[in-house]
Structure formats: structure tokens, C-alpha cells
Amino acid sequence: MSIRVLGQPLRSVLIVGLLLPVVVVAAVLAFAWPAARIAPRGVPVGIVGATPAAQAAVAALDHAQPGGFDFRLYPDEREARTAIEHRDVYGAFAANGRAVTVLEAGAASPAVAQALSTAGSALAAHAGVPLHTVDVVPLSTHDPRGMVLSSILLPLSLCASLLAAAVALVLTLRSAWRQGVTLAVVSALAGLGIYLIAQPFLGALPHEPLATWGALSLTVFAIATTASGLAALVGPAGLGLGAALMVLLGNAFAGSTSAPTLLPGAVHRLGQWLPPGAGANLVRSTAYFGGAGSAGHLTVLLLWSVAGMVVTVLGHHTVLGHAARSRARSAAPATEDTAPTEDAAPREDTATGTPRPTTPDPTTPDPTTPRHLDGAGALQAV
Numbered sequence: 001m002s003i004r005v006l007g008q009p010l011r012s013v014l015i016v017g018l019l020l021p022v023v024v025v026a027a028v029l030a031f032a033w034p035a036a037r038i039a040p041r042g043v044p045v046g047i048v049g050a051t052p053a054a055q056a057a058v059a060a061l062d063h064a065q066p067g068g069f070d071f072r073l074y075p076d077e078r079e080a081r082t083a084i085e086h087r088d089v090y091g092a093f094a095a096n097g098r099a100v101t102v103l104e105a106g107a108a109s110p111a112v113a114q115a116l117s118t119a120g121s122a123l124a125a126h127a128g129v130p131l132h133t134v135d136v137v138p139l140s141t142h143d144p145r146g147m148v149l150s151s152i153l154l155p156l157s158l159c160a161s162l163l164a165a166a167v168a169l170v171l172t173l174r175s176a177w178r179q180g181v182t183l184a185v186v187s188a189l190a191g192l193g194i195y196l197i198a199q200p201f202l203g204a205l206p207h208e209p210l211a212t213w214g215a216l217s218l219t220v221f222a223i224a225t226t227a228s229g230l231a232a233l234v235g236p237a238g239l240g241l242g243a244a245l246m247v248l249l250g251n252a253f254a255g256s257t258s259a260p261t262l263l264p265g266a267v268h269r270l271g272q273w274l275p276p277g278a279g280a281n282l283v284r285s286t287a288y289f290g291g292a293g294s295a296g297h298l299t300v301l302l303l304w305s306v307a308g309m310v311v312t313v314l315g316h317h318t319v320l321g322h323a324a325r326s327r328a329r330s331a332a333p334a335t336e337d338t339a340p341t342e343d344a345a346p347r348e349d350t351a352t353g354t355p356r357p358t359t360p361d362p363t364t365p366d367p368t369t370p371r372h373l374d375g376a377g378a379l380q381a382v
Helices: 010-036 052-064 077-085 110-127 147-151 153-170 176-201 209-234 237-252 265-272 275-288 295-317 322-338
Strands: 043-048 069-074 091-095 100-104 131-135 371-373 379-381
Touching: 010 237, 043 052, 043 077, 043 110, 052 069, 052 091, 052 110, 069 077, 077 091, 077 100, 091 110, 100 110, 110 131, 147 153, 147 275, 153 176, 153 209, 153 237, 153 275, 176 209, 176 295, 209 237, 209 275, 209 295, 237 265, 237 275, 265 275, 265 295, 275 295
Parallel strands: 043 069, 043 091, 100 131
Antiparallel strands: 091 100, 371 379
């Protein structure tokens, strides 16, 4: 006898009562733990010159933040500025004994820019010299804290997962190429809508409109194809798996509100290999740095897009796929009901291949033959 609780099977109650709270706890942990451990971890920064003041600055910074910065030497400020504009470093320190100059890029990460300013202020106070701060690549004046760019990532991931669910379950497209084309068109339109809100309306993505639109659309496409491919391969549970991967891990580990190099090491590396993290950095590169430093992030998004389409093909066109098996099961009854019987099929002449006329049954009366009643009252043919 099966055990029931509140009118439901015990197994269902245990799944709802235990598994769902575990999912909630895991989601909170995924977002809260990296945020609570934000600190500089190998942040690439430049040091201008090889003077004793510059060497003293390196020693002071390394003492204040052990392992927090990855120092790279540049001969002058012009070279350091170029490195910042190419996204090779987040900023640079120039100490010459008369002043400390901090070169930063608010567009790369407001959190890192603030950390560099704080470190530079401590250097200047220790040396007893003034501090100068220069924002080499500033954020838009309409979004001075970068809140718009970091805020669009979560709804983008959620909506991309919803697009995948709509295409996979509502439209029920029966071939992988139709599903891929539909996702591509919808992703392009969604990316355009996001860009129109972020820039013309809010003014947060001021440069390279076509490239930025493409980056947003590719991010949506990479997330959507992954979720829809998993749905085609393993069924509706694949949508949940894709959403958990992209929305929970992808957003929590993206570092879009701070910077990837401020997150714990494993989180940093995993986040940049997922579409939300790669997409956020790609949009920063196109909107503020002329596409500099975008090759790695673009590669990640393309790999996820291709992988999602491959999984979609497997799901729709091989016996491994849930979609292919479901289609085969739904087609089987229709085949049996509509198959012609042997008796109904017309016979063919073996020599000519043309249908052979059927021979009428001699016992069946011909309705066109005139008839009359005989003496017994029975019909007789004339």
C-alpha cells in the first residue's frame, strides 16, 4: 500500500519538501558567497617607470594587498594609457617622488577603479605627496556608476531562458534548423530591444551601436540555444537545467557588478566560461573600448552557441533525443489508423502495371437491369 501525505504520494511530498528548499539555499549561496568574498586577486595593473619611487610603490601595494595586484612595468604614462585602453590592465600607478598619479578605467570596473583610488590615496599619504586621479576610459555621464550595464544581465538571462522554453515547448518546432533560425531571429530582436533601452533611453552604452547590439544578441542566443538544446535532448527538465546553469551560476559568477578578478579564483574562472560572464565583458568591450579585449569572450559565446545547436540536432534527429522519441510515439498511432488495408487496395495488372478492373459478384443484382414481379411476388430480371 502506498503511503500518502496530504492526499499526495510520499515521494512527491519529499521532492517538494526537501529538494526545493535545497535549490533555494544553493541559489542564495551562489549569489551571496562570491559577493561576501570580494577582494583584489591578481588584478593586472601597471607601474610607470623603474624609479626608486615606483619600486617603493610596488612594495607598499604588495604589502597592503598581498597577491592582490599583478604588476606590469611601462616606460611612461602614454604606454600605460594605451594598455588601459586595450584592456590589458585595469589601471596604473605613476609615482615620481613629487606626486602619485592613478590612471584608472571606470568603464572596465567601477569597483576596481575605487580600489585603485583607495590604494593610491594610501601611497600618497605614506609618501607625503599629493594624489592625482585620471579616468582614462570613463563611464557614460548618464550611468556614472555603471548600474545599467550590470543590471541588464539578470533579466537578459531570464528572458533568454523563457525564449528557449517558448520555442521548445510552445511552438514545438519539429526540426533543428527551424528551431535554430527561430532562436536567431528572436535573439536579434531581443538584443535590439535591450540596446534601445540601454542606450537611446538610458544612455549607458554610448559607443559602437552595431557591435554592442550584436554582443547582446549573441549572448541571448548562446543562453537560449543551450537551454532549448537540453530540452530537446532530455525533455522539459533540460529547461530547468539550462536555467540553473545560466541564471544561477552564470549570473552569480559573472562579476558584472564588481569585476571577475575580485571574485574567488574558481568562481572567476568558471564565470568567464559561461555566457552571462562572457557576454557582460563583451558588451563592455564593444560599448567602451572599441572591441579591445573581446576575442576570448566572443569565442566563449560562439562555442556555447555551436554546442547548443549540436545538442539540438541530437535531440531532434537521433534516438538519443527526447524530442525525436516523442515525435516517433505521436506518429505511430496515426500511421496505423491511416494505413490502407489489403482488401481496399486496387490490384494491378502484372504486365502493364495499370489497375485491373474488379469483377462484379454474379450473385449481386445489377440495379440497372429492368425487373418485374412474378406470380409468387418475387422480382425477376427481364
